[in-house]
Amino acid sequence: xxxxxxxxxxxxxxxxxxxxxxxxxxxxxxxxxxxxxxxxxxxxxxxxxxxxxxxxxxxxxxxxxxxxxxxxxxxxxxxxxxxxxxxxxxxxxxxxxxxxxxxxxxxxxxxxxxxxxxxxxxxxxxxxxxxxxxxxxxxxxxxxxxxxxxxxxxxxxxxxxxxxxxxxxxxxxxxxxxxxxxxxxxxxxxxxxxxxxxxxxxxxxxxxxxxxxxxxxxxxxxxxxxxxxxxxxxxxxxxxxxxxxxxxxxxxxxxxxxxxxxxxxxxxxxxxxxxxxxxxxxxxxxxxxxxx
Amino acid sequence: xxxxxxxxxxxxxxxxxxxxxxxxxxxxxxxxxxxxxxxxxxxxxxxxxxxxxxxxxxxxxxxxxxxxxxxxxxxxxxxxxxxxxxxxxxxxxxxxxxxxxxxxxxxxxxxxxxxxxxxxxxxxxxxxxxxxxxxxxxxxxxxxxxxxxxxxxxxxxxxxxxxxxxxxxxxxxxxxxxxxxxxxxxxxxxxxxxxxxxxxxxxxxxxxxxxxxxxxxxxxxxxxxxxxxxxxxxxxxxxxxxxxxxxxxxxxxxxxxxxxxxxxxxxxxxxxxxxxxxxxxxxxxxxxxxxxxxxxxxxxxxxxxxxxxxxxxxxxxxxxxxxxxxxxxxxxxxxxxxxxxxxxxxxxxxxxxxxxxxxxxxxxxxxxxxxxxxxxxxxxxxxxxxxxxxxx
Numbered sequence: 001x002x003x004x005x006x007x008x009x010x011x012x013x014x015x016x017x018x019x020x021x022x023x024x025x026x027x028x029x030x031x032x033x034x035x036x037x038x039x040x041x042x043x044x045x046x047x048x049x050x051x052x053x054x055x056x057x058x059x060x061x062x063x064x065x066x067x068x069x070x071x072x073x074x075x076x077x078x079x080x081x082x083x084x085x086x087x088x089x090x091x092x093x094x095x096x097x098x099x100x101x102x103x104x105x106x107x108x109x110x111x112x113x114x115x116x117x118x119x120x121x122x123x124x125x126x127x128x129x130x131x132x133x134x135x136x137x138x139x140x141x142x143x144x145x146x147x148x149x150x151x152x153x154x155x156x157x158x159x160x161x162x163x164x165x166x167x168x169x170x171x172x173x174x175x176x177x178x179x180x181x182x183x184x185x186x187x188x189x190x191x192x193x194x195x196x197x198x199x200x201x202x203x204x205x206x207x208x209x210x211x212x213x214x215x216x217x218x219x220x221x222x223x224x225x226x227x228x229x230x231x232x233x234x235x236x237x238x239x240x241x242x243x244x245x246x247x248x249x250x251x252x253x254x255x256x257x258x259x260x261x262x263x264x265x266x267x268x269x270x271x272x273x274x275x276x277x278x279x280x281x282x283x284x285x286x287x288x289x290x291x292x
Numbered sequence: 293x294x295x296x297x298x299x300x301x302x303x304x305x306x307x308x309x310x311x312x313x314x315x316x317x318x319x320x321x322x323x324x325x326x327x328x329x330x331x332x333x334x335x336x337x338x339x340x341x342x343x344x345x346x347x348x349x350x351x352x353x354x355x356x357x358x359x360x361x362x363x364x365x366x367x368x369x370x371x372x373x374x375x376x377x378x379x380x381x382x383x384x385x386x387x388x389x390x391x392x393x394x395x396x397x398x399x400x401x402x403x404x405x406x407x408x409x410x411x412x413x414x415x416x417x418x419x420x421x422x423x424x425x426x427x428x429x430x431x432x433x434x435x436x437x438x439x440x441x442x443x444x445x446x447x448x449x450x451x452x453x454x455x456x457x458x459x460x461x462x463x464x465x466x467x468x469x470x471x472x473x474x475x476x477x478x479x480x481x482x483x484x485x486x487x488x489x490x491x492x493x494x495x496x497x498x499x500x501x502x503x504x505x506x507x508x509x510x511x512x513x514x515x516x517x518x519x520x521x522x523x524x525x526x527x528x529x530x531x532x533x534x535x536x537x538x539x540x541x542x543x544x545x546x547x548x549x550x551x552x553x554x555x556x557x558x559x560x561x562x563x564x565x566x567x568x569x570x571x572x573x574x575x576x577x578x579x580x581x582x583x584x585x586x587x588x589x590x591x592x593x594x595x596x597x598x599x600x601x602x603x604x605x606x607x608x609x610x611x612x613x614x615x616x617x618x619x620x621x622x623x624x625x626x627x628x629x630x631x632x633x634x635x636x637x638x639x640x641x642x643x644x645x646x647x648x649x650x651x652x653x654x655x656x657x658x659x660x661x662x663x664x665x666x667x668x669x670x671x672x673x674x675x676x677x678x679x680x681x682x683x684x
Contacts, residue, residue: 001530001531001533001534004526004527004530004533004559005527005530008524008526008527008530009527011526012524012526116574116575117546117547117550117575119550119575119579119580121580128558128560130560135558135559135560137558210523210524210551211523211547211550211551213547215521216523219521250524250527251526251527252527254527254528254531255527255531258516258517259516259517259518259522259525259527259528260490260516260517260518260519260522262518262519262522262524263519263521263522
């Protein structure tokens with residue numbers, strides 16, 4: 001049973017980690033809390049469902065959903081985020097914008113697809129691997145594999161590549177980075193494409209694992225937000241750790257407590273981190289804090 | 293202050309004065325209107341309504357909004373009943389008249405109920421169809437002393453609101469008992485895990501089920517609730533698996549239920565799964581993982597010749613079970629008035645308590661001490677090849 005619970009934690013945690021990564025990447029570069037990110041990710045699942053239901057090949061459907069979500073992301077940036085960025089909107093305005101956008105996207109899903117639950121059927125058999133009285137399906141294995149590989153990819157691209165250096169400079173001091181010749185809008189666009197892609201992967205995997213509901217995004221956003229806080233909002237690979245840790249906490253809590261407390265545990269963890277370690281597990285003190 | 297500003301100030305003052313006079317006039321006149329209404333009502337109360345005047349019966353149901361598809365057949369059924377009664381000479385020599393209110397299956401039911409009880413002063417009410425509307429609105433009827441026959445809303449607590457509340461659809465309380473009896477006696481499983489959704493419906497079913505199952509001599513080895521939004525049951529299922537139950541009772545809503553069924557299958561927990569009537573939905577039945585899943589559901593008849601009659605008389609379709617229930621409820625109210633011998637709410641309530649009516653939705657409609665349908669009949673359905681079949 002313990003082994004099964006650990007596997008379960010990796011599945012749940014893997015999904016949280018993926019969404020949390022996109023979430024904190026957006027937060028760090030765009031400097032606002034993207035509360036619409038969960039609903040945005042769920043869109044990809046719905047698009048795959050749509051392409052599936054008009055009998056497009058499954059693989060083509062996935063690629064198209066990726067593309068559609070990237071386009072949607074760029075449109076949101078072009079018509080909304082960019083305008084607010086140009087006007088140098090304050091953080092409260094951006095917070096409201098993120099919430100409003102999330103509600104808007106959810107209601108858009110509700111209007112287009114209706115309130116009923118949609119399930120994505122797979123064209124291939126979802127093989128179940130059994131070992132030591134535990135089980136793991138192919139899709140779940142993919143969830144774990146993708147999220148772990150994104151952990152590695154982001155770590156190396158952010159900390160070992162030149163491009164990562166540019167992003168980090170933009171995160172720590174956007175004005176200075178711009179003065180030194182970083183094309184901010186260009187980097188923003190690339191990050192948006194990357195985060196849309198992560199959202200698409202996360203949304204599709206979520207849709208396959210848990211079925212689609214228009215309101216599923218809110219829950220996903222909350223979990224991503226919590227994961228990002230646990231890992232440290234400003235430390236990108238941390239959010240992935242945070243996601244996995246949240247998955248573990250949730251699943252292991254079920255062993256000892258009634259499962260209805262699961263969401264409660266999530267929030268207790270969130271509060272504890274906000275009080276005692278607001279910069280997360282891996283959060284470093286900033287220079288001002290050290291000197292002061 | 294220049295000329296322009298003075299001009300604007302004057303205009304603004306003038307507008308304020310005009311609005312003031314207008315609103316005063318409206319308030320005074322409204323009071324006059326209301327007095328007129330009151331006078332009419334007082335006259336009615338004093339003189340006892342003239343024998344020619346129709347008896348008003350309230351109808352509450354969803355006529356717009358997402359649940360309109362169940363509300364329209366219901367109204368057609370009620371209209372048919374009224375027409376039949378009136379053609380046969382009415383009740384106590386007077387005709388019936390429906391006062392129809394739309395509740396959209398939401399808390400708009402409160403407005404509807406308020407209007408029927410306090411403005412239209414109906415003699416009895418049929419409806420609402422939905423628990424979401426019935427829950428907040430029924431206390432108004434109880435306090436106003438108007439007998440109500442609820443149709444489709446199944447939450448157990450509704451009839452406990454008071455003695456004026458009756459229901460012709462089986463309460464979920466009976467459903468839980470039926471499920472316990474079925475699992476213990478028919479399936480012959482004595483060790484059960486219960487996983488339920490923590491809301492009015494799920495908690496209600498769980499409470500009744502556990503009580504009944506224990507009284508039968510069964511053992512509940514696992515008993516936990518989950519939130520309605522929860523979709524990750526894998527670790528709970530691992531926990532259930534470790535307790536080695538012989539079957540799972542799973543009163544979950546559709547969204548959670550579909551995922552739970554899938555995760556149970558994936559965890560290779562090969563024991564019978566029995567759900568509640570929420571599983572009687574396409575999302576569950578057409579799911580890839582629902583093969584062999586069973587659920588309990590109330591039997592409500594909607595015979596074809598009745599549907600034909602509705603179509604002939606009202607020109608509306610009535611393939612939903614709300615139609616025969618609405619029809620029966622109006623007929624029952626009429627019979628209760630007849631039985632009471634006078635058009636008085638309290639007497640009608642007393643008559644309803646002892647009524648025995650051969651209905652269309654259920655073969656025999658009698659109310660128990662709570663006002664619930666005595667002869668609640670349920671059946672078990674099993675999902676085979678993405679279709680729900682009667683369990684043999």
